[in-house]
Each structure stands twice: as C-alpha cells, then as structure tokens.
Amino acid sequence: MTDILSQSEIDALLAALTSGEVNPNELKEEEKTKKVRTYDFRRPNKFSKEQMNSMQVIYENYARTLATFLSAQLRNIVQMSVLSVEQLTYDEFIRSLPDPSIIVIFNMAPLEGNGIFEIQAPLAFGMIDRLFGGSGGVPNKTRALTEIERAIIERVSQRMLDLLSEAWENITKLNPKVEFIESNPQFAQIVSPMEMVILISLETKIGEIEGMINFCLPYIVLEPVIDKLSLHFWFARTSSEQNPAHRLSLQKRIETARIPLHVLLGTTTITVRELLDLQVGDVVPLDKKVEQDLDVLIGNSQKFYAKPGILNKRLAIQITGFQMKGGDLA
CATH class of the missing domain: 3.40.1550.10 (CheC-like)
Structure with missing residues (x-):
C-alpha cells in the first residue's frame, strides 16, 4: 500500500524544494531507475x-x-x-x-x-x-x-x-x-x-x-x-x-406457468350509504355500454379486449383486440 504523507511531511518537502536541499531533477532520475523487487523463492507467486x-x-x-x-x-x-x-x-x-x-x-x-x-x-x-x-x-x-x-x-x-x-x-x-x-x-x-x-x-x-x-x-x-x-x-x-437444452427448459417452464386472467365488466362510483343499502336484486349501472368491449387483464395489466358470451353453457369471452401499449392498473 502506498504511504500517504501527513500535512507536516508535505510542508517539510515543499520547504526542502524551495531551499534547494532537494533537487527535483534527482528525484526524476531516481524514479526512472529500475527498482529492485524482492522475491522469496520459498514462496513463489504462482497465481497471477x-x-x-x-x-x-x-x-x-x-x-x-x-x-x-x-x-x-x-x-x-x-x-x-x-x-x-x-x-x-x-x-x-x-x-x-x-x-x-x-x-x-x-x-x-x-x-x-x-x-x-x-x-x-x-x-x-x-x-x-x-x-x-x-x-x-x-x-x-x-x-x-x-x-x-x-x-x-x-x-x-x-x-x-x-x-x-x-x-x-x-x-x-x-x-x-x-x-x-x-x-x-x-x-x-x-x-x-x-x-x-x-x-x-x-x-x-x-x-x-x-x-x-x-x-x-x-x-x-x-x-x-x-x-x-x-x-x-x-x-x-x-x-x-448458449445452451439449447437450458433454453428449451426455460421455455417449457414459462409455457406451463399459471397466470391470473380477469375480465373487467366495468366500474362505477357509489357512496357509502348506497353501498350499505344494496339489496339482492338491485341493479348497479356501470360505465361500460352493452356494445363496448370488455377489458381483459393479465395480472394487473390490461392486454386484450373481448366480448362476453356463452360457450357450452358456461360464461366465456371472445378476444376482439389487443392492448398495444399496455399498462398496469393501480
């Protein structure tokens, strides 16, 4: 590790240079001189x-x-x-x-x-x-x-x-x-x-x-x-x-991963009083019109648009478009 001079040593060096006790040219010549490095043959450095x-x-x-x-x-x-x-x-x-x-x-x-x-x-x-x-x-x-x-x-x-x-x-x-x-x-x-x-x-x-x-x-x-x-x-x-087997393994894992999919019918805003007064059979108007596509969410991000319907007596959706920009929902 290189020695660090203290402030007093720096002052003494500057004073010696100013008075001429130390010749800068001699210091340069000494720096150019090839220095001897000690080498212990009993402990050779084999690792670079x-x-x-x-x-x-x-x-x-x-x-x-x-x-x-x-x-x-x-x-x-x-x-x-x-x-x-x-x-x-x-x-x-x-x-x-x-x-x-x-x-x-x-x-x-x-x-x-x-x-x-x-x-x-x-x-x-x-x-x-x-x-x-x-x-x-x-x-x-x-x-x-x-x-x-x-x-x-x-x-x-x-x-x-x-x-x-x-x-x-x-x-x-x-x-x-x-x-x-x-x-x-x-x-x-x-x-x-x-x-x-x-x-x-x-x-x-x-x-x-x-x-x-x-x-x-x-x-x-x-x-x-x-x-x-x-x-x-x-x-x-x-x-x-590039390991093809490793890449194929990752691909299979991704393809079989389960991800949550949600269909958002619509949203609305109601007061706390209206929430407390809700009864079975009440109708809550949403911000979506009947002819509008529904939002399909993958996780919290909107990725698709879809139309609702029935397939084999079960509720279903038909994808009608893609959300090009995407975006996370709060």
Missing part, C-alpha cells in the same frame, strides 16, 4: 493477479447462492461476502487453524487432488443448533464434533459443495464430494507443506453469529484449468455460450 480476480468473481457468485441456501435451511438471515483472496503456502494455512477445527476435505473430480474448506466453530455449532430446532446458540468452549454433529455437518457440507460446482460452471465441470471431516489440522495433509495454495475467505453472519468459511485450493490441483481463470475467458464464455 488476474487469476485471483477471477477466483474472487467465482466466490462472490458462490457466496450469494450459499447465503440463500443457508437462509432457507436455517430459517434465519444469512449474510455472506468474500473478505479476501490470497496465496500462501499450505504450511502457513495449516498453522493458522486452531485445534480442534472443523475441516472438510473434499475431492475435486475430475481434477486430481483434494481441497479443503474450514468452517469456524461458532458458525458450525450455530448451524447444528438451528437444524436441531434451537435458537442457534454455541457452546462456551470449542470442542470436537460428536458423531451425530459430524453427520449433520457432512450432509450440509455436501450440499455446499453441490452449489460450488454451479459457481465453477463457466470454468470447468466439477463434481466435488466430501471425503472426510478432520478436527486436527496436523492430520489434514493433502499436499506438501511448501506447496502454494489459494485461500478464499468468506465472511459469514448467521443471525447474531459471525465467523469465517475458508476455502483452501492447492495450485497443483487447479493447474489443469489455471489458464481458464481469466476474466476474459469468464465473460466470453458467459456471453457466448
């Missing part, structure tokens, strides 16, 4: 900035989908957003986890290798309590999961991974499956300690409980699709790919 930005886009979409799913499952307000996307060694990630933790190890078929996502304890126990009908409380002291709790978390985790495959759809087809849940970080060795990984942290709030869900994906696992992790590929694929 563009690839990390693509991961951010993927997991922002995933966070929105996952928040909707968890809100429905837990019957509580769930807020989720991407807090950070960074690359580090696998050893650094493992050392950052407490013991016990809730570490879900999953395969990333058809990619070879495993990934990890860690659910911080307050979130996991809050979810379990809500699924058991509680208010979402968490234990005072962090502990390992019981067998029943482990089964619940495994089921929820698999559904979360199903949604993850949808988020990756524009990059590659994934079929992630939960392999096992580990509580001791030292036993969760999926790659060598010095292997570079990308860490995506999702800031999550379930009701009043706040925590993180961290996804750890090794570079060696993502290497076959690493070239596709570019925003150009992402948006080009999204805009150009």
